[in-house]
Amino acid sequence: MRLQQYMARCGVASRRASEEIIISGRVTVNGELVTTLGTKVSAKDEVCVDGKKIALEETKRYIILNKPAGYVCSSSDEKGRPIALDLLKEKYSERLYNVGRLDMFSCGLIIYTNDGDFAARLSHPSAELEKEYIVDTSTAMPRELADDFMKGVRIDGIFYKCIDARELNSHRMRIVLAEGKNREIRRVFESREVGIRSLMRIRIGCVGVGDLQYGQFRELSQDEVKALLKLCKN
Template identity: 35%
Template sequence: MKQPKGFEKFANKKKAGTVKEQYRKERREEKNERSSAIDQRFDEKRKERSNQAETPKGHFPRNAPAPASKSGFKKSSTQAERSARYDASSDKPMRPVAPASGRSSTKRTAIPLEKNIAADNMSYRDRDPNLQSAGAQMPLNKYIAHCGICARRDAAALVKEGGVTVNGKPVTEPGFKVTDKDEIKLNGKRITISKNLVYILLNKPKDYITTTEDPQGRKTVLDLIKTATTERVYPIGRLDRNTSGVLLFTNDGDLAQTLSHPKHEVKKIYEVTLDRPLTKHDFDTIANGITLEDGFVTPDAMGYADPKDKTVIGIEIHSGRNRIVRRIFEHMKYDVRGLDRVMYAGLTKKNVTRGKWRFLNEREVRLLKHFNKSAKK
């Protein structure tokens, strides 16, 4: 029996953990290849600089003056003189460069001592260029997203509703340019950009609403992470009330925009439990694509999670349409008894029990921000 395209990703896999481990292996191989290429390139550049810095013995007369630089100024003849230079623009002493100890050295650009120390103490959360440039202009909806209120597209809707004022005047254009010096209020409350970026992964259980607040008083996903941070974070994307699995929270507006926008095609893997076994005919129909009320949709990969239990299906999909996985199987007259998202943008719920959360580490954040770029290479 011929297997449909993408089936091999799930076929003969008894546990979702095996699928995730294979995916992580592929990601590690890609990362190792990139690292090797980068290291090789840096080695070549270091050799080039080393060759250029080496001066042949006896090339200059013993008492000859030091050659002039390209700018026409003579180089200092001693380490002490080099260490005593001042930055003409800031009048701040430079950090002295350690002696070469017989090794060939490369040219280094002197950095003001205070700036150098500040850079050493800067965490990766503070290196966002959008947050560093004080006074830089940005669209109003982007400013609201950086305040940790919501994603950029949701912020555009808030602006259009008329609840935002800039310096006391109502603004309804999401692209209106503002700076951090402007007084911006949302529903009468002033908001400011959050410089402490937070990234949280939650293993969402059932019976929780994916929203920041619910008028009906039902339990929300923010109730599960209320002790995680004092920063105002919001969920990236949505999971239905009866859907469990990986859900991300952040106050990083740019990352939320990247992961939630359809053009980036972020991959998600779901484990679907049906009320009855999925037949071969229906399996092939779904794998080849079906037409729903809002358009045509095709899974990226699909297969039985356990060949002996054909009520449990693994499906990988990048579409972000509302309730897309449930609607696919409901269209084929199946009742979805359970839906669990086991992977989102390369992140899994490994070692995170249901209803618990954890912070993403620096490496995960870095990979998450470049996830789509590396996946397309």
């Protein structure tokens, strides 16, 4: 199979992220540096990433975590900030990575997996997988903010548009996104000079946060995994 596909099935990263790792010169095959995408490998080959040998994962993991605010979504952090992945390491020995991101100051649902194909399907913009958020603000929101966000707002040349927005009260709004550009909600609110006190993702596709408290996690059922994939439009 292709090297990036092999890496994804080993739980290194999604296929797209694995391609970036290959191009950056971090992968060797049988002791030889490989930077060419599409290189074919088999289970008999010795593949190393950053000098560490990788192997196909026998068990596929699909986990949702209710990420607390203050944790970053990365495998490591040079600034020494808390890493959300560390909340899973005591239970799981597999090499897991996050599907999509939440910024450090946001909280709520994020999916972790070692299934690269699953991650690639869910995270691709063409999947148009719904994500639902609750936003609490430190100041009252302009009454037209929800309608403007649904119609679309252009900020610094980037167009932001949500699927749905409902003002729950003067300081709380429920927002549903399909694509989710980088810091989309924060940028829209900042453009209207509205301070965000908390931003929580409460749903990804058909999976809700349920009774999970901050820092808690659970494995998705096979039915939930299939349902998430079925919702993807790609």
